[in-house]
Amino acid sequence: MTSPSHSFFLSFRRPAVSSFAVAWTRSTSRHPTKSRTRRPFAFRASSTVASEEIQKFQKVQALSLSGEIFAKNSHVFLFYNILMIKTRHLMTPPTTIQYHDVLTVTVESLTNLGFGIARVPIKENDNTILQPEAAATTSTTDEDSTEQKKWVVFIPNVIPGETCRIRIYRNHATYSDADLIQVLTPSEDRIEPKCGLANVCGGCQYQHVKIERQRAIKTQQVQELFEDWGLKRDEFPKVLETLEPSLRSTNQKKDKDSGNSLKSYEIGPIGFKEKASRRLVDVPYCHIATPAINTALEQIRNEKRMEAIEERLKKPSKGATLLLRDAEGVVETNHTEYVDTIVNGLTFRFQAGNFFQNNPYMLPKMVDLVVSAATAPSPKGEPMTHLIDCYCGSGLFALGSSSFFDVCVGIEVNAKAVEEAKGNAALNGIENCDFVSASAEAIFQSQDPVSWVGRECWWRGGCDDNNRKTLLVKDFPRDNTVVVVDPPRKGCSPEFLEQLDQYRPARVVYMSCDPATQARDASFLVGHGYKIMSVQPFDLFPQTRHIECLAVFDRVIN
Ligand SMILES: C[S@@+](CC[C@H](N)C(=O)[O-])C[C@H]1O[C@@H](n2cnc3c(N)ncnc32)[C@H](O)[C@@H]1O
Structure with missing residues (x-):
C-alpha cells in the first residue's frame, strides 16, 4: 500500500573522511520542546526550538544544496519540527517516575512527530504517579472534563485508543519518553508492518497503521493544528480527506528478514537513523522507495563495501551521505548531475x-x-x-x-x-x-x-x-x-x-x-x-x- 518515493538520502559509516558526514551524523533532537531558546517568530508555548539547532539545519540544507531532504532523514526534519501538544495539565515532573518504570496507559492521540500521547494521572498534592493499574483505569481522552493532574508520556508505534504497557526511558521537564513493551488492546487498524525494520528504522512512523487510518490521522492532525492556532471550525471549511498518490506500488514483496542479513563488514551499516537514536540501521531494501532505487541501492551498497575493504587502514570517520534519485526510472547518485x-x-x-x-x-x-x-x-x-x-x-x-x-x-x-x-x-x-x-x-x-x-x-x-x-x-x-x-x-x-x-x-x-x-x-x-x-x-x-x-x-x- 505504499507509494514509492523517487529520491532519498542515506547515511553510512565508512573509513574515509567526508564533509557531509559531520552535519548528518552529529545533530539530532527528538523532542525540540526541551530546547532552551525560543524561536523569534510567534510560536505557541510548547513550540520552542534551539536557534543552534536551526543553524545546524541550515548548515545541513546548504551541504545538501538545499535539496529535498526525504522523509527518511528524520534526523534532519526533526531539527525544527513543532511539537504541538496541549500543556494545560502539565506541571513539575512527578517525583516518583523513574527510568525504567513500567506503566499501563491508553493512547489518546498522536503528536505531529508520530508519537502516541498518553496522559498518566498523578496524585494531586505530591506529584507522585498513581499506580499503573490505577493509571490505566483513570486515563481519559476528555482533557477538559477533569482537574486530575496528568503527566504526558510519548510512545512510538502506537495508535490512538490502544492500551499498552510501556517503559519510561527518559524524563524531561514536562513529559517523559517511553518504549512500547506490549500492546494490550490493539486497534482494529493495527497491521503487521511490511518492512522488517519498521520498528527500528527512523524513516517510517506509521507502517503498523492501516493506510486509510494513516490518512484519517493526517486529516485530523491538520484540522487540530488549524484549531490550535485559534481558527474556529466555522472560520474554515472542513479539512478535506487526505489525498492518496495516484498509483500504488507493485513493490510489495515481503522482506521481513532484510534487517537481519547484515554481515560484519568494515563499513558498518548503510541506511537511516534508528528511531530516537543517532545510530544507523542497516537498510538493504526500503519498502517506500521505488523499485529502481532498491535495485541501485543493492549495487551501491556493494560498491561502498568494496571501497571500505580496500581502504580499511584509513582513519575511521563519522560517516557520509548517499543520494539516490530516481528520475523516470534512471537512478542518479551524483548530486550535481541534471x-x-x-x-x-x-x-x-x-x-x-x-x-x-x-x-x-x-x-x-x-x-x-x-x-x-x-x-x-x-x-x-x-x-x-x-x-x-x-x-x-x-x-x-x-x-x-x-x-x-x-x-x-x-x-x-x-x-x-x-x-x-x-x-x-x-x-x-x-x-x-x-x-x-x-x-x-x-x-x-x-x-x-x-x-x-x-x-x-x-x-x-x-x-x-x-x-x-x-x-x-x-x-x-x-x-x-x-x-x-x-x-x-x-x-x-x-x-x-x-x-x-x-x-x-x-x-x-x-x-x-x-x-x-x-x-x-x-x-x-x-x-x-x-x-x-x-x-x-x-x-x-x-x-x-x-x-x-x-x-x-x-x-x-x-
Ligand atoms: C518547499 S520548496 C518549494 C519549491 C517549489 N515550489 C517546488 O514545488 O518545487 C521551498 C523552496 O523555497 C526556497 N526558499 C527558502 N527560503 C526562501 C526565501 N526566503 N525566499 C525565497 N525562496 C526561499 C528553497 O530554496 C526551496 O526551493
Whole structure:
C-alpha cells in the first residue's frame, strides 16, 4: 500500500573522511520542546526550538544544496519540527517516575512527530504517579472534563485508543519518553508492518497503521493544528480527506528478514537513523522507495563495501551521505548531475541534489489542485490573470499554471534553482514566465520589471524581443492576482507575511510541507482580511508522519 518515493538520502559509516558526514551524523533532537531558546517568530508555548539547532539545519540544507531532504532523514526534519501538544495539565515532573518504570496507559492521540500521547494521572498534592493499574483505569481522552493532574508520556508505534504497557526511558521537564513493551488492546487498524525494520528504522512512523487510518490521522492532525492556532471550525471549511498518490506500488514483496542479513563488514551499516537514536540501521531494501532505487541501492551498497575493504587502514570517520534519485526510472547518485522529470506533460530539469517534490505519484494531483485553486474566478467573479510563485524552486507551480495566466513570475532564493526554472521555461517553450533570484519578500517591491511574451504572440507562433511586455510586480492588478507560496518547513517569515498583507492579492494558494507552520501563517492571513476557502492534505509521504497540505485563501476584507 505504499507509494514509492523517487529520491532519498542515506547515511553510512565508512573509513574515509567526508564533509557531509559531520552535519548528518552529529545533530539530532527528538523532542525540540526541551530546547532552551525560543524561536523569534510567534510560536505557541510548547513550540520552542534551539536557534543552534536551526543553524545546524541550515548548515545541513546548504551541504545538501538545499535539496529535498526525504522523509527518511528524520534526523534532519526533526531539527525544527513543532511539537504541538496541549500543556494545560502539565506541571513539575512527578517525583516518583523513574527510568525504567513500567506503566499501563491508553493512547489518546498522536503528536505531529508520530508519537502516541498518553496522559498518566498523578496524585494531586505530591506529584507522585498513581499506580499503573490505577493509571490505566483513570486515563481519559476528555482533557477538559477533569482537574486530575496528568503527566504526558510519548510512545512510538502506537495508535490512538490502544492500551499498552510501556517503559519510561527518559524524563524531561514536562513529559517523559517511553518504549512500547506490549500492546494490550490493539486497534482494529493495527497491521503487521511490511518492512522488517519498521520498528527500528527512523524513516517510517506509521507502517503498523492501516493506510486509510494513516490518512484519517493526517486529516485530523491538520484540522487540530488549524484549531490550535485559534481558527474556529466555522472560520474554515472542513479539512478535506487526505489525498492518496495516484498509483500504488507493485513493490510489495515481503522482506521481513532484510534487517537481519547484515554481515560484519568494515563499513558498518548503510541506511537511516534508528528511531530516537543517532545510530544507523542497516537498510538493504526500503519498502517506500521505488523499485529502481532498491535495485541501485543493492549495487551501491556493494560498491561502498568494496571501497571500505580496500581502504580499511584509513582513519575511521563519522560517516557520509548517499543520494539516490530516481528520475523516470534512471537512478542518479551524483548530486550535481541534471535529471529530467515529467509532470503533466511538462519536463522539469534540475540538479539531482536540488529541491524537487519527491513523490512522482502525487505530483500531477498537487499541480492540478494548485492550478484549479489559482484559476478559480476571483472573489469579485473576475478571471485571475497574474500569478506570483513565491519559493518557486525550479518553477513547478509557475510553469504548471502558465497556460492559464497572462503572466507568471517566480521568486526563489537559490540562484541555481532560478537558473533551472528559466531553463525549464525554455525547455517547454513557455514564454510568459519570468523568474527572480532573491528572498521571497523582495518580490512585492521589486524594481526589476517582469518581462514576458503576450498571449497574442503565441498564436502567431512566437515573437521577437520587441513584442515582449514588461510590468513591475507592484503594478499587477491585485484583484486578479494570485500568490502561490510553498515555503520550507519553517513557513513564511514575518517579513514576507507583512509584505504579502500590504500587497493584498485577491488570492493566496499556500502549499506546505509542515501544516503546523502553515496553520500559524493561516491565522495571520485570517486576521488580515482573508478567508480560508479550502484545506487539502496530501499523503505525499505514505508510512511517515509527514503531511503536505494545500490551503486556499481569498481576500474578503480590503
Ligand atoms: C518547499 S520548496 C518549494 C519549491 C517549489 N515550489 C517546488 O514545488 O518545487 C521551498 C523552496 O523555497 C526556497 N526558499 C527558502 N527560503 C526562501 C526565501 N526566503 N525566499 C525565497 N525562496 C526561499 C528553497 O530554496 C526551496 O526551493
